[in-house]
Amino acid sequence: MTESIVVTNVSKQFHTKSGDVQALKNINLAVQDKEFVSILGTSGCGKSTLLRIIGGLETSTSGKIECHNRIVDGPGVDRGMVFQQYSLFPWMTVSQNIEFGLKQKNIDKDTRKKIAKKYVRLVGLKGFEDLYPKNLSGGMKQRVALARGLANNPEVLLLDEPFGALDMQTREVMQELLLNIWQDSPKTIMMVTHDIEEAILLANRVVIMSSHPGEIKEVIEIKLGSKRTFETRLTEEFLRYKKIASEIIRSESAKIM
Numbered sequence: 226m227t228e229s230i231v232v233t234n235v236s237k238q239f240h241t242k243s244g245d246v247q248a249l250k251n252i253n254l255a256v257q258d259k260e261f262v263s264i265l266g267t268s269g270c271g272k273s274t275l276l277r278i279i280g281g282l283e284t285s286t287s288g289k290i291e292c293h294n295r296i297v298d299g300p301g302v303d304r305g306m307v308f309q310q311y312s313l314f315p316w317m318t319v320s321q322n323i324e325f326g327l328k329q330k331n332i333d334k335d336t337r338k339k340i341a342k343k344y345v346r347l348v349g350l351k352g353f354e355d356l357y358p359k360n361l362s363g364g365m366k367q368r369v370a371l372a373r374g375l376a377n378n379p380e381v382l383l384l385d386e387p388f389g390a391l392d393m394q395t396r397e398v399m400q401e402l403l404l405n406i407w408q409d410s411p412k413t414i415m416m417v418t419h420d421i422e423e424a425i426l427l428a429n430r431v432v433i434m435s436s437h438p439g440e441i442k443e444v445i446e447i448k449l450g451s452k453r454t455f456e457t458r459l460t461e462e463f464l465r466y467k468k469i470a471s472e473i474i475r476s477e478s479a480k481i482m
């Protein structure tokens with residue numbers, strides 16, 4: 226297996242008016258090509274900071290990040306990011322939003338349209354292509370953001386709480402959607418979430434971070450097979466993973482209370 230992302234001895238310190246904050250301490254992690262890794266941890270433990278450093282939106286204080294053997298020193302088309310705040314362009318339609326990154330890559334109009342059409346269908350937005358974000362529900366906007374991230378076909382997709390703003394039902398539909406898309410055409414995905422079930426259902430490995438400073442506390446390999454469905458949540462194996470992860474997170478939360 227080849228390594229997609231390699232994080233070596235990454236630490237991050239923020240300098241603020243009220244003092245220094247050590248957000249990350251000595252993070253070491255190798256994510257394999259086409260692996261799905263979820264990152265769990267208590268609020269403020271550094272999950273987003275780690276993802277932003279991998280995305281090149283933030284610099285580390287020490288250590289290095291490599292993506293397919295290239296040192297990360299800023300954002301790049303090899304790494305796509307989808308955030309909880311949909312960050313859609315309000316003046317662009319659903320299709321135009323999805324096509325945006327493709328246009329930046331100078332992909333011709335016909336190919337752009339074809340790719341956008343494919344992802345509009347995959348995320349269940351057929352018929353809504355010409356609407357503007359203001360005419361969409363939160364769940365629909367989130368699907369557009371996901372479609373845009375996938376349509377760009379980056380080598381690595383970085384998802385920061387992508388379903389965090391959604392209600393439970395929509396969230397579950399979106400999880401299943403992402404699961405189906407990933408099972409049909411696997412790619413390297415790192416996803417930050419607060420939702421233990423979401424982390425386990427989707428990932429090959431769940432990384433649990435400890436807080437203050439953020440360190441990797443535990444890495445759990447999730448052996449639930451590659452054909453997971455919604456019903457996987459009801460299996461004994463799944464519940465066993467949930468119990469293990471919940472206990473670690475509970476003990477971490479207790480430390481900061």
Ligand SMILES: Nc1ncnc2c1ncn2[C@@H]1O[C@H](COP(=O)(O)OP(=O)(O)OP(=O)(O)O)[C@@H](O)[C@H]1O
Pocket residue numbers: 239240241246247248266267268269270271272273274275
């Ligand atoms: N730009 C910044 N300036 C100063 N401190 C920051 C900055 N960004 C994050 N921090 C601090 O770094 C630590 C980690 O923050 P981060 O947002 O990465 O945590 P998180 O695990 O993603 O939290 P949450 O789950 O609540 O979103 C926190 O203590 C936070 O206050």
